[in-house]
Amino acid sequence: xxxxxxxxxxxxxxxxxxxxxxxxxxxxxxxxxxxxxxxxxxxxxxxxxxxxxxxxxxxxxxxxxxxxxxxxxxxxxxxxxxxxxxxxxxxxxxxxxxxxxxxxxxxxxxxxxxxxxxxxxxxxxxxxxxxxxxxxxxxxxxxxxxxxxxxxxxxxxxxxxxxxxxxxxxxxxxxxxxxxxxxxxxxxxxxxxxxxxxxxxxxxxxxxxxxxxxxxxxxxxxxxxxxxxxxxxxxxxxxxxxxxxxxxxxxxxxxxxxxxxxxxxxxxxxxxxxxxxxxxxxxxxxxxxxxxxxxxxx
Numbered sequence: 001x002x003x004x005x006x007x008x009x010x011x012x013x014x015x016x017x018x019x020x021x022x023x024x025x026x027x028x029x030x031x032x033x034x035x036x037x038x039x040x041x042x043x044x045x046x047x048x049x050x051x052x053x054x055x056x057x058x059x060x061x062x063x064x065x066x067x068x069x070x071x072x073x074x075x076x077x078x079x080x081x082x083x084x085x086x087x088x089x090x091x092x093x094x095x096x097x098x099x100x101x102x103x104x105x106x107x108x109x110x111x112x113x114x115x116x117x118x119x120x121x122x123x124x125x126x127x128x129x130x131x132x133x134x135x136x137x138x139x140x141x142x143x144x145x146x147x148x149x150x151x152x153x154x155x156x157x158x159x160x161x162x163x164x165x166x167x168x169x170x171x172x173x174x175x176x177x178x179x180x181x182x183x184x185x186x187x188x189x190x191x192x193x194x195x196x197x198x199x200x201x202x203x204x205x206x207x208x209x210x211x212x213x214x215x216x217x218x219x220x221x222x223x224x225x226x227x228x229x230x231x232x233x234x235x236x237x238x239x240x241x242x243x244x245x246x247x248x249x250x251x252x253x254x255x256x257x258x259x260x261x262x263x264x265x266x267x268x269x270x271x272x273x274x275x276x277x278x279x280x281x282x283x284x285x286x287x288x289x290x291x292x293x294x295x296x297x298x
Contacts, residue, residue, distance in 0.1 A: 003035070004032075004035055004036060004037040005035055005036050005037070005062040005063070006036065006037050006039065006060050006061050006062055006063075007031055007036040007037065007038050007039065007061070007062065007063045007064070007065060008039050008041065008052075008053070008056050008057060008061050008063070008064045008065070009027075009028070009031070009038050009039065009040045009041070009064075009065050009066075009067070010041050010042075010043065010049050010052050010053070010064065010065070010066040010067070010068075010072070010076055011024075011040065011041070011042050011043070011066070011067045011068065012042075012043045012049070012066075012067065012068030012069065012071075012072040012094070013042050013043070014043075015067075015068035015069040015071070015072055015094050015095045023109075023110040023111045023114075024110075026110075026111045026114070027067075027092065027110060027111060027114040028040070030111065030114045030115055030118060031065075031114065031118070033118075034118040036062070036063065039056060039061075041056060043068070043072065043075075046071075046075075046277075047075065048075070049066065049068075049072050049075035049076045049079060050075045050076070050078050050079035050082065051079070052079070053076060053079030053080055053082075053083065053085070054079055054082065054083055057079075057080075057083060057085055061085075061087070062087060063087060063088050063089070063090065063117075063297075064076060064080065064085075064087070064088075064089050064090070065089070065090035065091070065092060065114075065117055066089075066090075066091060066092070067091075067092040067093075067094050067110065068094055068095060069093070069094065069095020069098060069276070070095055070098060070099055070100050070101070070136065070137070070275045070276050071095070071275055071276050071277045072095070073091050073100060073136055073275070074134075074135055074136050074274065074275040074276075074277060076089065077089065077127060077134060077136055077293075077294050078133070078134045078135075080294070081127075081134050081290075081293065086295060087295065088122045088295045088296070088297045089294060089295060089296055089297065090116075090117030090120075090296075090297045091104070091106060091113075091117075091296065091297075091298075092106075092110050092113040092114055092117065093106055093108065093113060094110060099137065099138070099201050099202075099203045099204065099276075100136055100137045100201055100275075102202065102203055103137070103201045103202045103203065103215075103217065104217075104296065104298040105298065106298055116297070116298060117297050120297045120298045121297070121298070122295050122296070122297050123217075123218065123295070123296055123297075123298065124218055124292035124294070124295055125200075125217045125218050125292070125293070125294050125295075125296050126200055126217065126218055126219070126220060126221075126222070126289050126290065126291050126292060126293060127200075127289075127290045127293035127294050128198060128200065128222055128287060128288070128289055128290065129287070129288050129289075129290055130198075130272065130274060130279060130285065130286070130287050131279075131281075131282060131285055131286060132286075133274065133279065134290070134293070135274040135275050135279075136200075136275050136294075137199060137200045137201040137275060138197060138198065138199040138200070138201055138204060138273070138274070138275060138276075139197070139198045139199075139272055139273070139274050139279065139287060140195065140196060140197035140198070140199070140204070140272065140273050141178065141195075141196050141197075141270045141271065141272045141273070141281060142177075142178060142193060142194050142195035142196055142197075142227070142270070143194050143195050143227075176194075177192035177193055177194055177228075177229035178192065178193050178194075178196070178266055178268070178270050179191070179192050179193075179266060179267055180193050180196060180264055180265065180266045181264075181265040181266070182196070182226070182262055182263070182264050182265075183262065183263045183265075184224070184257075184259040184261060184262035184263070185257065185258075185259050189226060189255060191226075191228045191229075192228060192229040193226055193227060193228055193229065194227045194228065194229050195225065195226070195227040196225075196226055196264065197224070197225045197226075198222045198223075198224055198259075198262065198287050199222060199223050199224075199225065200215070200217055200222045200223065200289075201215070201217075202215055204225075210223060210225070210246065211246045214256075218292065220260055220289060220291040220292075221258040221259060221260050221289060222258065222259065222260070222287075222289055223256065223257075223258055224255070224256070224257050224258065224259055224262070225248070225254075225255070225256055226254070226255035226256075227239060227253060227254055227255075228253040228254070228255075229253075230253055235252065235253055238251060238252065238253070239251070239253055239254055242254050259287075259289075260288065260289040260291070261286075261287065261288045261289070262286070262287045262288075263284065263285070263286055263287075264284070264285040264286075264287065265283065265284050265285075266281070266283060266285075267283070269281040269282050269283055272285075
């Protein structure tokens, strides 16, 4: 009888840079060295990672590892939540931006990340739920939101962060705002917003950052960033400066706070980005934190 434990390895072959291909055998060898028999599955289209979890995970699977971008991780975690699977999950980043991987301090080299999956500590981290759909680290709408899922994958793979910045500048030339009413933490925020974001990360789309001293990935809360539409170039300049310096308190047109639940109402339902993937908004939307919703190894 084999003494090997079983590991499900889900790979998105289209995500990010190509160097992961040459490292695949080294990754599987690393898993074997630590006593794991690896079941390898490849995604072919959107939603496959969740389906692969449902199809292959049973009591014999001791660990799941996924390799791809944040969207791949999103699908795997959603699949785990659907079947109430609560064993450790490892992540080998191979996408073009990998915001969440950066927040966890994961190595960019796939072989090193595989070693971290085997030797790292297990942490309980919060995840979010938006209109009943689970996500890992950010739900946002407004400027830069469409960038993550509208930038063609071939451009993301080629130039990474710069692709997001190029596409994001197109949004800045329009500055379309959304009138929203947001109820959370006993307060109501109502304005014309350029950006509404609920996040549990240190970076958003490779475009803006949050101070790591203000973010705790397992405190039961998500950070909220609201950017109101400025009335002139001076106000716009102040917003940009606040984003660059990560100093939001006291800056007009910028609201930064924490919450574990929110109701977001709007006259027109904008599209949302959930971990960089397209999410459909409603006239009335509900966000909530799933405290300790995933066990990540890093």
